[in-house]
Amino acid sequence: MNPLDATTAVPASSMPSAGGDPVPVPAFHVMMKPRGAICNLDCKYCYFLAKEDLYPGSGFRMSDDLLEEYTRQYIEAQQVPEVTFAWQGGEPTLMGLEFFRKAVEYQKKHQKPDTRIYNSLQTNGTLLDADWCRFFHENDFLIGLSLDGPRALHDAYRVDKGGKPTFDTVMGAAEMMQASEVEFNILTTVHAANGEHPLEVYRFLRDVVKTRFLQFIPIVELDNDTGYQEGNEVTDRSVTGKQYGRFLVRIFDEWVRRDVGKMYVQIFDVSLAAWSGQSPGLCIFMETCGDALALEHNGDLYACDHYVEPDYLLGNITEIPMMEMVLSEQQRAFGQAKLDTLPQYCLSCDVRFICNGGCPKNRIITTPDGEPGLNYLCEGYKAFFHHIDGPMRFMANELRHRRAPANVMTYIRRQEAELRRQRAFKSAGRNDPCPCGSGLKYKRCHGR
Ligand code: SF4
Ligand code: SF4
Numbered sequence: 001m002n003p004l005d006a007t008t009a010v011p012a013s014s015m016p017s018a019g020g021d022p023v024p025v026p027a028f029h030v031m032m033k034p035r036g037a038i039c040n041l042d043c044k045y046c047y048f049l050a051k052e053d054l055y056p057g058s059g060f061r062m063s064d065d066l067l068e069e070y071t072r073q074y075i076e077a078q079q080v081p082e083v084t085f086a087w088q089g090g091e092p093t094l095m096g097l098e099f100f101r102k103a104v105e106y107q108k109k110h111q112k113p114d115t116r117i118y119n120s121l122q123t124n125g126t127l128l129d130a131d132w133c134r135f136f137h138e139n140d141f142l143i144g145l146s147l148d149g150p151r152a153l154h155d156a157y158r159v160d161k162g163g164k165p166t167f168d169t170v171m172g173a174a175e176m177m178q179a180s181e182v183e184f185n186i187l188t189t190v191h192a193a194n195g196e197h198p199l200e201v202y203r204f205l206r207d208v209v210k211t212r213f214l215q216f217i218p219i220v221e222l223d224n225d226t227g228y229q230e231g232n233e234v235t236d237r238s239v240t241g242k243q244y245g246r247f248l249v250r251i252f253d254e255w256v257r258r259d260v261g262k263m264y265v266q267i268f269d270v271s272l273a274a275w276s277g278q279s280p281g282l283c284i285f286m287e288t289c290g291d292a293l294a295l296e297h298n299g300d301l302y303a304c305d306h307y308v309e310p311d312y313l314l315g316n317i318t319e320i321p322m323m324e325m326v327l328s329e330q331q332r333a334f335g336q337a338k339l340d341t342l343p344q345y346c347l348s349c350d351v352r353f354i355c356n357g358g359c360p361k362n363r364i365i366t367t368p369d370g371e372p373g374l375n376y377l378c379e380g381y382k383a384f385f386h387h388i389d390g391p392m393r394f395m396a397n398e399l400r401h402r403r404a405p406a407n408v409m410t411y412i413r414r415q416e417a418e419l420r421r422q423r424a425f426k427s428a429g430r431n432d433p434c435p436c437g438s439g440l441k442y443k444r445c446h447g448r
Contacts, residue, residue, distance in 0.1 A: 027078065028293060029086065030292075030295050032070070032088065033088055033092070034092055034095045034297055036055060037051040038052065038089070038090045039094070040126060041160050043124075043157055044237060045189065045219045045235070045237045054296075054309070058298065064099075064102055066318065067099070067106060070295065076112075076323075077321075078115070081114060083115055085103070085117070085118070085119045087122070088305070089122070091123065092122070093127040094127070097131055100135065107119075119139065119141045121143055122143075122187065123145060123146070124145075125172075125174070126160070126169045133177055133180035136182040137180050141182070141183075143182055143184035145186055147171075148201075153201060154166070157191060174186075174211070178210070185214065186209065186213065187217060188216050190217065190239045190247050191237050191239050193237075198248075198250040199254060202250075202254060212262065213266075215265075215266040216251070218238075218239050218380075222234060227309075229307060229309070232364035232365065241379035242380055244377055244384075245377075245383035248380070249383065249384055252268060252391075256408060257409060261405070271354055271385070274353060274354035276396040280354060283304075285354055288339050289304065292304055293314075299317045299318045301316070307361070339356075341363070343367050343373045345368070345374060355381050357373075357375055358375040365378070394407075
């Protein structure tokens with residue numbers, strides 16, 4: 001699976017309407033799939049490969065004319081100072097380097113004064129070489145590399161079309177990018193194979209791959225023949241809610257004791273934003289969605305990367321201006337439904353301020369009192385968000401007082417030392433050395 005599950009939200013701005021009243025313009029985000037669902041790998045849990053069936057007979061290649069049209073419309077529609085082009089798939093590097101050189105050319109041609117343009121590209125890494133790396137470095141591309149952990153955990157599901165493992169090639173890509181100073185982060189999916197190995201995964205990424213930016217995306221793969229968001233059975237490759245929560249908790253416990261300020265784990269950063277009273281900035285945890293769309297190779301615009309299916313097709317950008325589709329009733333209703341369909345169980349949940357019920361695509365189970373629409377990952381989310389509450393409150397308070405959240409590591413060390421001390425006093429025998437370190441027997445010192 002290549003596509004990033006979530007997007008960064010940016011503040012909305014406004015533009016004048018025909019009637020003179022300002023109409024809020026969402027700062028939206030588009031995941032662009034210039035090669036559609038085509039990929040050179042056959043990752044067993046990929047939700048996007050089946051989308052090839054939507055376009056029978058297609059060559060699955062975005063034309064140069066469409067690329068320029070998209071670039072022009074996308075830049076024009078953004079009312080914010082920073083515009084990010086997000087390249088996804090399938091595998092976007094199958095378009096070849098020349099396509100991306102043109103993409104950058106068109107971006108420069110249509111760039112508005114006082115705007116900055118960024119590019120992010122999610123890849124399986126298998127086609128990267130020195131030329132790609134030079135290009136990424138020279139053009140400041142931020143690369144997301146898909147890697148599911150050490151060899152056995154990665155190769156469990158990430159195989160090529162012949163079923164062969166891909167670990168060595170992906171590791172080669174990471175090394176090449178490091179050598180060429182390409183900025184990259186690692187996207188790790190959490191599934192049945194690696195779900196019970198959180199620390200093995202985390203330490204491998206930190207100590208062997210030596211990356212500092214991580215995302216852990218849960219695999220919740222619906223078991224149906226269409227590849228659409230239908231049904232409520234999941235495949236046995238999916239992570240369970242409980243497992244996902246435990247996975248995050250174990251990594252958080254290591255991170256919060258030694259890696260704060262050194263390692264950046266997306267869900268920890270997002271949580272800190274929420275605990276600090278800010279927007280979580282990630283669509284899955286926002287109250288509503290609808291500002292993270294997906295564009296197919298032929299210009300078809302869909303409501304979301306996870307809803308590339310006929311019912312969520314908004315239109316084609318060669319026929320309807322992109323902005324019109326983003327602002328359409330259909331798309332706003334799609335985004336609002338995320339809030340409107342939240343079960344009572346979520347509405348009264350104490351971690352709703354960060355969770356907001358999670359992504360609608362995963363709302364396939366019922367609440368304990370039988371209401372449908374609960375997130376499949378609820379148990380894990382709840383456990384994780386409850387577990388991090390103390391440290392998050394501490395870090396949010398540090399931020400409020402303009403101090404480093406990394407102070408949490410000292411705070412926890414002290415708290416734990418104090419706990420150990422109290423336990424030692426409790427369990428000390430009369431003739432044991434006193435835990436205070438005086439050298440006296442306990443009965444002659446604190447035990448007197
Ligand atoms: S359905 Fe909404 S929350 Fe889920 S990935 Fe799409 S935009 Fe994000
Ligand atoms: S933790 Fe569960 S109950 Fe609470 S908001 Fe999230 S999905 Fe709903």
